[in-house]
Amino acid sequence: MGVLVNFKICDNASECGGIESCPTGALFWDEENKKIGIDNSKCTNCGICENFCPTGAIRVARTEEEHSKIMKEIEEDTRKISDLFIERYGAMPIEPDFLIKEKEVENEIKVQTKPLLVEFFREDDVECLRKSVPINDLIPGEDVVFRKVEVENEDVISEKYGVSKFPCLLLFADGKVSGKIEGYFGADNFEELRNGLKGLLG
Numbered sequence: 001m002g003v004l005v006n007f008k009i010c011d012n013a014s015e016c017g018g019i020e021s022c023p024t025g026a027l028f029w030d031e032e033n034k035k036i037g038i039d040n041s042k043c044t045n046c047g048i049c050e051n052f053c054p055t056g057a058i059r060v061a062r063t064e065e066e067h068s069k070i071m072k073e074i075e076e077d078t079r080k081i082s083d084l085f086i087e088r089y090g091a092m093p094i095e096p097d098f099l100i101k102e103k104e105v106e107n108e109i110k111v112q113t114k115p116l117l118v119e120f121f122r123e124d125d126v127e128c129l130r131k132s133v134p135i136n137d138l139i140p141g142e143d144v145v146f147r148k149v150e151v152e153n154e155d156v157i158s159e160k161y162g163v164s165k166f167p168c169l170l171l172f173a174d175g176k177v178s179g180k181i182e183g184y185f186g187a188d189n190f191e192e193l194r195n196g197l198k199g200l201l202g
């Protein structure tokens with residue numbers, strides 16, 4: 001039957017773990033269209049790729065029934081690209097819904113009535129705090145506002161908010177920093193990030 005990709009929660013990165021792990025080339029990077037390509041004539045339904053997708057966007061159907069079920073699930077999935085917590089650089093542009101300028105941070109802190117989670121990252125941070133996972137999957141049920149800021153003045157941000165390492169997630173509540181998580185988190189320490197976030201928001 002073959003592989004399906006739920007592009008509603010896929011960051012379409014050329015360094016996709018599914019592409020890298022696929023032994024047959026059924027999943028590949030389509031350079032012309034700048035997106036993940038699928039060639040199901042090469043898919044052996046081994047399922048390896050599913051394990052390398054942090055968002056669960058890659059699904060493998062082994063029967064007609066499974067294929068229809070997965071297609072229906074994808075169709076009915078209400079999540080969207082703008083829910084992705086982190087976009088991998090080099091893939092699609094960072095989602096404008098989340099991205100604000102360094103100079104806008106203070107205003108954002110003032111106007112937000114909900115807890116505000118801000119990720120500060122540098123242009124040369126190839127890897128950010130977390131490769132894409134929909135934020136609602138990372139911290140389900142938490143009513144927070146998430147913003148990303150590309151840091152232009154590292155020293156200023158470090159001094160102002162007490163940041164010692166980028167990328168960094170800062171939680172602002174009642175106008176001030178109420179918690180932070182520093183450094184990169186990937187697939188191998190995903191739970192650590194999830195627990196850290198729960199602790200911050202707890």
Ligand code: SF4
Nearest residue numbers: 022043044046047049
């Ligand atoms: S199921 Fe196996 S062969 Fe098919 S796309 Fe995934 S890794 Fe490649």
